[in-house]
Amino acid sequence: MMAGLGPLLASLAAMDVAAFTRRLKRNAALYALVLLFLLTAYGLLVAALAVYLAGIWGAPMALLAVAGGALVLALAVYLWVVIANGAEQRRKREAATSNSSKALMMTAALTALPLLVKSRPLLLVAVVGGLGFLAAKTMGASSRRDSEPAE
Numbered sequence: 355m356m357a358g359l360g361p362l363l364a365s366l367a368a369m370d371v372a373a374f375t376r377r378l379k380r381n382a383a384l385y386a387l388v389l390l391f392l393l394t395a396y397g398l399l400v401a402a403l404a405v406y407l408a409g410i411w412g413a414p415m416a417l418l419a420v421a422g423g424a425l426v427l428a429l430a431v432y433l434w435v436v437i438a439n440g441a442e443q444r445r446k447r448e449a450a451t452s453n454s455s456k457a458l459m460m461t462a463a464l465t466a467l468p469l470l471v472k473s474r475p476l477l478l479v480a481v482v483g484g485l486g487f488l489a490a491k492t493m494g495a496s497s498r499r500d501s502e503p504a505e
Contacts, residue, residue: 400424 400420407416470476 404416404420407419410416411419470480
């Protein structure tokens, strides 16, 4: 964890804060201008659709159709957000469950440590088991790397 934090902290220390704030202010102003033009274009597009449909169906039906379409789009976006939030909450719960079981195993291992240190045969079994586990992990990782196709 700390190995990944070191380069990040070094880049933050080397960053020119004044240039960063200038760029941030400039980008914020330009994005606000882009948003203004996009909203204007959207409003004119909806108005053009309403005028076109008014020529076909009449003004009240055209406005109802445009409003109904906007309502359907809003409901679709809302459902999309609800589904995405549910999936994120499920992933968080699964990660918390996984982390809690890892913490429980670590607590059990630390609880058994004094017993292992006092008993030579148990200590020997624990060391051999740990080395076997590490060997199996490294063998599994190298065989997975070898079996992946080269890009």
